[in-house]
Amino acid sequence: MKNKLTTEQSSSYNNLEKMNTFELLSNINAEDKTVAFAIEKAIPSVEKLVDVIFDKMDKGGRLFYIGAGTSGRLGVLDASECPPTFGVSDNKIIGLIAGGDSALRKAIENAEDDENLAWTDLLKYKITEKDVLIGIAASGTTPYVIGGLEKANKNHIITGCIVCNKNSPLSLAAKYPIELIVGPEFLTGSTRMKAGTAQKLVLNMISTAVMIKLGRVKDNKMVNMQLSNKKLVNRGVLMLMDELNIDQALASKLLEKHQSVKNVLDNYKN
Numbered sequence: 001m002k003n004k005l006t007t008e009q010s011s012s013y014n015n016l017e018k019m020n021t022f023e024l025l026s027n028i029n030a031e032d033k034t035v036a037f038a039i040e041k042a043i044p045s046v047e048k049l050v051d052v053i054f055d056k057m058d059k060g061g062r063l064f065y066i067g068a069g070t071s072g073r074l075g076v077l078d079a080s081e082c083p084p085t086f087g088v089s090d091n092k093i094i095g096l097i098a099g100g101d102s103a104l105r106k107a108i109e110n111a112e113d114d115e116n117l118a119w120t121d122l123l124k125y126k127i128t129e130k131d132v133l134i135g136i137a138a139s140g141t142t143p144y145v146i147g148g149l150e151k152a153n154k155n156h157i158i159t160g161c162i163v164c165n166k167n168s169p170l171s172l173a174a175k176y177p178i179e180l181i182v183g184p185e186f187l188t189g190s191t192r193m194k195a196g197t198a199q200k201l202v203l204n205m206i207s208t209a210v211m212i213k214l215g216r217v218k219d220n221k222m223v224n225m226q227l228s229n230k231k232l233v234n235r236g237v238l239m240l241m242d243e244l245n246i247d248q249a250l251a252s253k254l255l256e257k258h259q260s261v262k263n264v265l266d267n268y269k270n
Contacts, residue, residue: 005139005140005141005165005168006164006165006166006181006183006184007138007139007164007165007184007185007189007191007195008139008188008189009183009184009188010184010188011184011185011186011187011188012031012183012184012186013027013186016186016187027186028186028193031185031186031193031194032193032194032197034182034183034194035182035194035197035198035201036201038180038181038182038183038198039180039198039201039202039205041181042178042179042180042202045176045177045178045179046178046202046205046206048176049134049160049176049178049206050205050206050209050210050213052132052158052160052176053132053160053206053210054209054210054213054214056130056131056132056158057092057132057210057214058213058214059130060130061130061131061132062091062092062093062094062125062127062130062131062132063079063092063093063094063131063132063134063207063210064093064094064095064096064122064125064127064131064132064133064134065078065079065093065094065095065096065134065135065136065203066095066096066097066098066118066121066122066133066134066135066136066144066145066148067095067096067097067098067135067136067137067142067144067145068097068098068099068103068111068112068137068142068144068145069098069103069107069112070138070191070192070195070196070199071136071137071138071142071145071162071196071199072095072096072097072098072103072104072136073097073103073104074136074196074199074200074203075095075096075097075134075136075203076095076096076097076104077095077200077203078093078095078200078203078204078206078207079093079094079095080095081207082207082211083226084225084226084228084232085211085222085225086211086216086217086222086224086225087216087224087225087226087260087262088211088216088224091125093207094125096118096121096122098111098112098114098117098118098142098144098145099111099112100121111144112142112143112144112145113143113144114143114144114147115143115144115146115147115150116147117144117147118144118145118147118148118151119147119148119151119152121148122148122151122152127152127155127157128155128157129155129156129157129158131157131158132157132158132159132160133148133149133152133157133158133159133160134159134160134161134162134206135148135149135159135160135161135162135170135173135174136161136162136163136199136203137161137162137163137168137170138163138164138165138191138195138196138199139163139164139165139168139191140161140163140164140165140168140169140170140171141165141168141169141170142170145161145170146169146170146173149161149170149173149174150173153173153175158175158176159173159174159175159176160174160175160176160177160178161173161174161176161177161178162178162180162199162202162203163177163178163179163180164179164180164181164182164191164194164195164198164199165179165181166179166181178202180195180198180199180202182194182195182197182198218243218262218265219243221239221243221261222235222261223239223260223261223262223265224260224261224262225260225261227255227259227260233255236255236260236261237251237252237255238251239261240254240255240261240264240265243261243265244264244265244268254268
């Protein structure tokens with residue numbers, strides 16, 4: 001029998017049901033604290049993937065995420081948050097989950113075991129060699145994700161992955177693998193915990209760094225954010241007041257006219 005995957009190894013904690021609430025929370029937190037250090041070791045790998053994504057997207061390409069279960073949901077989440085945060089089209093960063101959107105709320109039986117399904121899903125978006133595909137799987141063994149990357153490789157599409165085991169089949173399939181070795185979970189095998197947290201943090205890093213490099217941010221401000229509610233409109237007004245040294249009334253008027261902070265900054269003449 002092969003060695004057990006790190007993500008499947010037994011928890012360092014025993015008799016969880018005998019712990020009181022404070023002990024449970026403290027021990028989970030102690031494990032969570034190790035995640036950022038595991039990611040730090042992987043920054044050089046993340047850097048390589050960010051740079052190649054930027055190069056492709058700067059030339060008009062797109063970024064795709066594929067995954068199953070928690071990993072798939074995290075990819076869809078990151079993709080869905082980029083349009084409101086950075087003002088990019090919702091077809092620039094696309095997240096796909098095994099089993100389709102229904103799987104975001106409810107497990108779809110056997111969808112992740114179909115090695116041909118991801119490529120079928122990707123073809124619906126007419127993926128090409130101008131794009132980048134990232135497979136997300138804590139175990140690194142999910143057939144849906146591996147199959148998608150292998151087909152992408154054959155079609156000369158740049159591939160990356162985010163996994164939480166070393167030398168997994170998915171890492172071997174990806175041209176730009178990212179391995180986040182966070183160790184056994186507090187609850188044995190529950191990769192929605194540390195592994196999921198690590199994946200979420202790295203997805204944040206990838207999409208945010210790429211968007212900054214693409215000029216979707218000014219200084220430290222989300223100047224391209226969509227003004228989709230009162231909170232964001234107020235945030236935009238405050239940005240303009242600070243950036244242009246103008247009063248609230250003028251900032252509000254300019255934002256209403258130009259419909260984005262960036263448009264105001266590009267067109268404002270003192």
